[in-house]
Amino acid sequence: MATKLDRKRILVVGASRGLGLGLAREFLRRGYHVTATVRSAISGGGLENYYEQLTLDTLDINNPNLTEAFLERMKSKVFDLVVLNAGIYGPLEKTLGEVKVEDISHVVMTNAINPVRLAEGLVPTLRPETGVLAFMSSAMGSLELNANDASELYCASKAMLNRLTRAFAAAHDYLTITNLHPGWVRTDMGGLNAPLDVETSARGMADVLESRAGGGGHEFRDYRGKIVPW
Numbered sequence: 001m002a003t004k005l006d007r008k009r010i011l012v013v014g015a016s017r018g019l020g021l022g023l024a025r026e027f028l029r030r031g032y033h034v035t036a037t038v039r040s041a042i043s044g045g046g047l048e049n050y051y052e053q054l055t056l057d058t059l060d061i062n063n064p065n066l067t068e069a070f071l072e073r074m075k076s077k078v079f080d081l082v083v084l085n086a087g088i089y090g091p092l093e094k095t096l097g098e099v100k101v102e103d104i105s106h107v108v109m110t111n112a113i114n115p116v117r118l119a120e121g122l123v124p125t126l127r128p129e130t131g132v133l134a135f136m137s138s139a140m141g142s143l144e145l146n147a148n149d150a151s152e153l154y155c156a157s158k159a160m161l162n163r164l165t166r167a168f169a170a171a172h173d174y175l176t177i178t179n180l181h182p183g184w185v186r187t188d189m190g191g192l193n194a195p196l197d198v199e200t201s202a203r204g205m206a207d208v209l210e211s212r213a214g215g216g217g218h219e220f221r222d223y224r225g226k227i228v229p230w
């Protein structure tokens, strides 16, 4: 087990529940120091046993003032891994014609624009050479897989995230970047019928992220390490 001084460090944005909380728990188990952001009180649990390894911070990625203050607080930090996990499914209506304009804007800003803007601000916190930056995407954003059984808006927002991160990666070609597909997971978003539990997905994604250290380039991988087509 790593001691206080040699612990690796991870930042998980959007860790109040679901996959973000699962990733925080998994990396605490692996001996990391975890900085976990929430918008309000943390739900779920199991983190209280790890208070020595855990820093909780607050961030709503859609709030520019909170984001600026958060980046200021992160300025002196160094992370081995940064995972931008926050995301929303948005309205359940399937077609764009049914969705309100404000909902379109909310989904696109949360799932595509603000994760990439935040990443820009966090680049200086990544450990040189071995740091890994990860965006929580979805196979539903893959143009090639062309999932057609879900909200068009959600799929399009993850496709947009993928596209924006491709451009981001080209502009930061010295970084190691991974877009993740966690599988279909039983969370508030994934619902009760999802085949995977949070622990299995988080364990798989943690293995993928650790294996990427120092690897370079930009990849889209699922929780089993398989390449997902863009």
Ligand SMILES: NC(=O)c1ccc[n+]([C@@H]2O[C@H](COP(=O)([O-])OP(=O)(O)OC[C@H]3O[C@@H](n4cnc5c(N)ncnc54)[C@H](OP(=O)(O)O)[C@@H]3O)[C@@H](O)[C@H]2O)c1
Pocket: 013, 014, 015, 016, 017, 018, 019, 020, 038, 039, 040, 059, 060, 061, 062, 085, 086, 087, 088, 089, 110, 136, 137, 138, 139, 181, 182, 183, 184, 185, 186, 187, 188, 189, 190, 191, 194
């Ligand atoms: N579950 C799946 O099957 C699945 C499949 C593919 C991809 N994903 C992706 O995985 C990620 C996590 O999904 P999940 O299933 O764990 O969903 P979830 O249970 O609904 O959790 C979403 C998380 O994102 C946070 N969040 C939402 N909007 C935010 C904002 N503006 N600022 C900061 N945090 C915000 C939530 O915080 P609050 O508690 O404050 O709302 C919560 O911690 C998402 O990006 C999702 O698109 C999930």
